[in-house]
Amino acid sequence: MEKTIVKLTGVKVYRNSQLTLDIEQLAVAPGELVAVAGANGAGKSTLLQVVNMLLPFQQGLLTLFGQDVAKGGQEIARRSSSMMFQETLLINGTVYDNVALPLKFRNYPRSQIQEQVMTALRTFQCQHLAYRQAKQLSGGEAQRVGLARALVYQPQLLLLDEPFAALDTASRTAILTDLKQVAALNKLTVLLISHNFNDVLYFADRVVVLAGGRVIQDDRPEVVLRRPASRAVADLVDMDNILPCQVEWSGQEAIIRLSCGLAFKQNSSVPAEAVACCLPGDAIQILNESSALRHQPLVTVSGIVAGITPGIGAYKIKVEANGLFLTVRAPREQILALTTGSKVEVAFSPDEVQLV
Numbered sequence: 124m125e126k127t128i129v130k131l132t133g134v135k136v137y138r139n140s141q142l143t144l145d146i147e148q149l150a151v152a153p154g155e156l157v158a159v160a161g162a163n164g165a166g167k168s169t170l171l172q173v174v175n176m177l178l179p180f181q182q183g184l185l186t187l188f189g190q191d192v193a194k195g196g197q198e199i200a201r202r203s204s205s206m207m208f209q210e211t212l213l214i215n216g217t218v219y220d221n222v223a224l225p226l227k228f229r230n231y232p233r234s235q236i237q238e239q240v241m242t243a244l245r246t247f248q249c250q251h252l253a254y255r256q257a258k259q260l261s262g263g264e265a266q267r268v269g270l271a272r273a274l275v276y277q278p279q280l281l282l283l284d285e286p287f288a289a290l291d292t293a294s295r296t297a298i299l300t301d302l303k304q305v306a307a308l309n310k311l312t313v314l315l316i317s318h319n320f321n322d323v324l325y326f327a328d329r330v331v332v333l334a335g336g337r338v339i340q341d342d343r344p345e346v347v348l349r350r351p352a353s354r355a356v357a358d359l360v361d362m363d364n365i366l367p368c369q370v371e372w373s374g375q376e377a378i379i380r381l382s383c384g385l386a387f388k389q390n391s392s393v394p395a396e397a398v399a400c401c402l403p404g405d406a407i408q409i410l411n412e413s414s415a416l417r418h419q420p421l422v423t424v425s426g427i428v429a430g431i432t433p434g435i436g437a438y439k440i441k442v443e444a445n446g447l448f449l450t451v452r453a454p455r456e457q458i459l460a461l462t463t464g465s466k467v468e469v470a471f472s473p474d475e476v477q478l479v
């Protein structure tokens with residue numbers, strides 16, 4: 124059995140006598156890059172504070188690096204983990220002073236401090252900033268220096284509470300690319316809170332989605348994105364199509380009825396209380412005469428193009444079919460002949476439908 128870095132079992136946190144965190148089971152393996160997602164107030168920060176031992180929990184078990192924190196595991200956890208917040212509090216003084224701080228606290232010898240600070244700065248491409256005043260850095264620079272400081276003592280676990288949320292997309296992508304490389308190189312385990320699902324796709328191997336303090340989905344980013352476990356997750360990932368539906372059962376088989384009159388059979392995993400169909404826009408195809416797709420077991424529907432939004436990679440096409448609006452994502456060259464008002468026939472496979 125592989126050793127876990129973080130493990131929570133039956134952990135409950137009450138704040139103002141409200142149950143704020145309720146984790147039945149959550150284990151993170153060495154080197155995993157885990158995103159923690161969820162709406163505001165879902166309990167993401169609470170979870171990270173518990174893991175960082177900043178917040179006591181009223182029930183359950185927390186083991187870090189294989190040791191129960193209630194039984195002397197705190198010391199190793201303090202030495203081996205590091206946390207960074209949205210507001211990186213850089214102290215007065217140079218960038219060098221800031222990054223050297225954790226090593227000074229730990230009484231590292233002078234020569235080693237010099238070497239590790241410069242290595243950490245190089246890692247995050249900010250060695251040229253070493254003798255600048257930390258308070259005068261730009262937002263992106265400050266967060267790079269913050270990362271260098273968080274990792275200068277080579278912790279094995281890094282906890283990030285939305286530290287890059289205020290940066291522009293390009294800076295965020297660049298910093299996460301560097302961090303991903305550093306993590307792979309050092310077998311660093313990372314828990315990254317983010318409400319930006321694109322960061323998650325880019326960075327993480329795994330996404331833990333929280334709502335009301337509970338884990339409501341824990342899976343690969345692609346699965347969370349395309350197969351949300353509930354309506355809350357579908358909303359969080361900004362699912363293209365969340366179509367209200369009715370489910371009729373005939374034995375084991377479910378018939379799904381959409382409001383436009385469309386009905387199709389669904390054999391796999393239909394929750395008894397399902398009320399909506401989730402369908403990613405790229406799972407809907409625009410049919411044309413030469414389309415061989417007609418021969419597949421597809422659900423087809425005729426509609427009218429209600430709008431086209433350009434995009435890189437895929438255009439978004441709104442199709443209206445009997446009052447139902449579908450969002451379709453298709454490559455530009457496939458939709459060159461279409462304009463608003465064009466008649467189209469679109470199709471999807473029931474296999475791509477996730478019922479919630």
Ligand SMILES: Nc1ncnc2c1ncn2[C@@H]1O[C@H](COP(=O)(O)OP(=O)(O)O)[C@@H](O)[C@H]1O
Nearest residue numbers: 138139143161162163164165166167168169170
């Ligand atoms: N210091 C606190 N005291 C009492 N309740 C808090 C405190 N911080 C957060 N909460 C409550 O705990 C819940 C979870 O908050 P939080 O973990 O910060 O959510 P998130 O980071 O997902 O936005 C919210 O209902 C919030 O109001």
Ligand SMILES: [Mg+2]
Nearest residue numbers: 167168169284
């Ligand atoms: Mg938070």
